[in-house]
Amino acid sequence: xxxxxxxxxxxxxxxxxxxxxxxxxxxxxxxxxxxxxxxxxxxxxxxxxxxxxxxxxxxxxxxxxxxxxxxxxxxxxxxxxxxxxxxxxxxxxxxxxxxxxxxxxxxxxxxxxxxxxxxxxxxxxxxxxxxxxxxxxxxxxxxxxxxxxxxxxxxxxxxxxxxxxxxxxxxxxxxxxxxxxxxxxxxxxxxxxxxxxxxxxxxx
Numbered sequence: 193x194x195x196x197x198x199x200x201x202x203x204x205x206x207x208x209x210x211x212x213x214x215x216x217x218x219x220x221x222x223x224x225x226x227x228x229x230x231x232x233x234x235x236x237x238x239x240x241x242x243x244x245x246x247x248x249x250x251x252x253x254x255x256x257x258x259x260x261x262x263x264x265x266x267x268x269x270x271x272x273x274x275x276x277x278x279x280x281x282x283x284x285x286x287x288x289x290x291x292x293x294x295x296x297x298x299x300x301x302x303x304x305x306x307x308x309x310x311x312x313x314x315x316x317x318x319x320x321x322x323x324x325x326x327x328x329x330x331x332x333x334x335x336x337x338x339x340x341x342x343x344x345x346x347x348x349x350x351x352x353x354x355x356x357x358x359x360x361x362x363x364x365x366x367x368x369x370x371x372x373x374x375x376x377x378x379x380x381x382x383x384x385x386x387x388x389x390x391x392x393x394x395x396x
Contacts (some may be wrong), residue, residue: 246259345362
């Protein structure tokens with residue numbers, strides 16, 4: 193692994209991941225045309241509302257970002273491609289779960305519950321609220337569950353491969369926007385953006 197560049201041996205004799213690991217994901221990212229197609233719309237929404245807009249999917253019993261557009265590139269806390277998120281504590285996690293069939297959803301929730309039993313205590317209720325919100329408004333929300341002081345909303349995207357669900361989210365500090373503003377303004381706009389992308393890609 194060291195010779196391949198996937199591990200690096202430090203002067204102390206310990207090992208860390210090497211830069212070669214980055215090359216493993218590059219072919220997958222470049223083959224994902226949705227990233228290039230969605231980026232202009234994501235940037236416009238981020239610029240207009242001063243929020244971060246992300247595209248994510250499932251990775252094991254969690255969430256991983258595959259595209260990210262930030263309104264403030266200088267932010268030290270900005271997310272990036274490959275950033276993980278909790279399946280149980282995030283709006284994106286719930287949006288992705290609700291795009292799955294019941295058997296796979298149950299299996300993933302059970303895996304995530306073992307890793308985060310505290311979050312699982314309130315998860316069934318939160319998932320049901322998310323399901324209702326998706327039906328009624330097209331998006332679901334979270335209020336500081338993944339990161340205290342931050343609000344987020346997420347919209348699942350219909351794809352030709354439902355076994356690999358995708359979802360978009362927006363995250364914003366609570367001091368910048370209230371939950372009501374998030375739901376009344378940003379929620380419908382993110383939902384409309386996702387529906388336009390579905391139409392553009394010919395997804396029924």
